[in-house]
Amino acid sequence: MEQMGNTVEIEHLTVSFRSKRRTSLFRGNPRVKALDDVSLAIRERETFGLTGETGSGKSTLAKVLVGLYRPTSGTVKLLGREIDFQNKRDVAYLRQNVGIVLQDPVRSLNPRLTVKEIISEALVASKSVPKSKYNERINFITHLVGVTNDLLTRTPRELSGGQRQRVSLARALVVPKKLLVLDEPTSALDVSIQAQVLNTLKRLKSELDMSYLFITHDVNVIKYVSHRLGVLFYGRLVETGDVHDVASDPKHPYTKKLISNVLTLNQTQLQSEAISEHKPAPTGCRYRLVCESAFDRCAEVPPAVDLGSGRLVSCFLYDGVSPRVGARGA
């Protein structure tokens, strides 16, 4: 494989669902776009952080990458191979190479199996590891993620939240993967346990030759784990770039607001300014209804403007045509 290639390339990915609310007798229910024209690439050995608030489509993206949702349009390429989501063999290939860890470790582990059974189930299902290697592989991975041997005979309900999440990690990784998707893996954990899991991830990153997609709404966590960062707002990727750049100098008005609201241990000045609901705009830039710098062009869909060094911002403020500071309704 070439140097620093891309593990995953997602281009113009749109996923839409039928809304439950019927608006017309004659037409079908309207479609809701959970992801709208999202393009991103995850490089080899890279951790890509994806953040955004509830309902921004973070988990939808995770589920597409393991073949649980089919794209409505757009392409997903894994190691250069385009995935046809209608084709069972392609979906199997996807799952063979992409592991996933979900937020709720209780609901994602079978309560009737022991930890060892849960982990080896993945091996049996994948068929890519010879049977004679099962134990070796289980030992290797449980040691790596910190599942001690005495846990192997227990069932999930006998484990703490942190231990369950380690078991989820072991199950996802027992078959060697190219990409690990972590969907809010620490949000259900206590802070001190979250710190332990983050440390484990850090160790995994140096040991395993893999890419990671880390999804969380917690900006402190995402800064700590990722190389690059993407920010979603109601299904659209509004900004991507190197995590240092985005965190220290956010460009998109939404990213600015997100970063400025990150709390640290030091007391900051809290303001109780008028809060507006984040109603996304139905057309054009989704953020324009709440954006302070919105102007008339925002009624169109903003293109992803390339600011150099991998920095993409979907905002008319940066496309060089419009005035830098636009007044609303001017």
Added chain:
Amino acid sequence: MVSTATDGAGRASSQAAIPDGQGDLLSIDDLSVDFVSVDGRVRVLDGVSLNVSKGEVVGIVGESGSGKTTLGLGVLGLLDSPPTEIVSGRVVFEGRDLLKLGQEEMAKIRGTGITMVFQEPLDSLNPVYRIQSQIQESIEVKWKRGHSGVSQPSELESKEVMLSLLKDLCIDKPDEVLEQYPHELSGGMRQRVAISMSIIEKPRLLIVDEPTTGLDAYVQNRILGMLSDLRKAGGTLLYITHDLTVASQVCDRLYIMYAGRIMEVGKTRNVLEDSLHPYTHTLIASVPQGYEDSPELPVQLGEPPNLAMLPSGCKFNPRCPYVKEVCRQKEPQLAEVRPGRYAACWKVDGADGEYSRD
């Protein structure tokens, strides 16, 4: 209107550590609570002492299983028995021991005396009533408790009150919100409605239990801002959270809890900048800081405490990096280690030299 209870008798005069403040509003003294089940008895609160003065924001910080919510419910008299059993202690609110009050008297304290906002606002809102009629209920309670001679506020007056309150809570279109049902609102909006129902009764003590958990950063900060406005207006808050960063934003003093015990008490600034208890170190170290190339977070391995199988000695000892023999044998008590600083730890306890002798 603030009506103070008349009898000053029964004020806690305990020798137990009652740090800072005089606790002139609420003082909990050596409270122990058990959960009793067929599998036996589990102690969820063990000798907890805490006090809150008027106009103060006191934070209770601890992770799951530390007993922080039980403490809040205990103050409100909402612990059902069975399964809970109050083993010892007093909860003195404005001079009266709440644990000795009957249900009826307690009900009169809830609402205008002490109110609690729960973590999940959907649990405290009725799904089949519009927001307006739910807030209306609070207004009526407030009126009934109050003041003979004042006629019941008309529907129009009540609505005025609601609108101005919701506006204060930074709700954009309060008139629309009043017409909606709880499920139509977003999480942050629901939480603000729940808070509005609590503060419309002007409680003398407001207990908030993880009010921002599960909300995104922007909404969280607005709610925190709103709570600190409340404090500026003279309100008293008991803020329960697992998140030290959140607590650091609003609280004057912090109580750090672990396994049903208070581990450290102090002014927020002091606790954060110069924490005494190793568990507080862990909490602070657990907040991810810096970027991808930063070193691992300096935390020890270990599991959250299992209350049914606590170790002997200090309950934090299996996870403590400074553990010594004395920590496994004797449980340290909360003691004033430095002026105004309290911790339950042999390592920082100056009075007992056993740790250093070991």
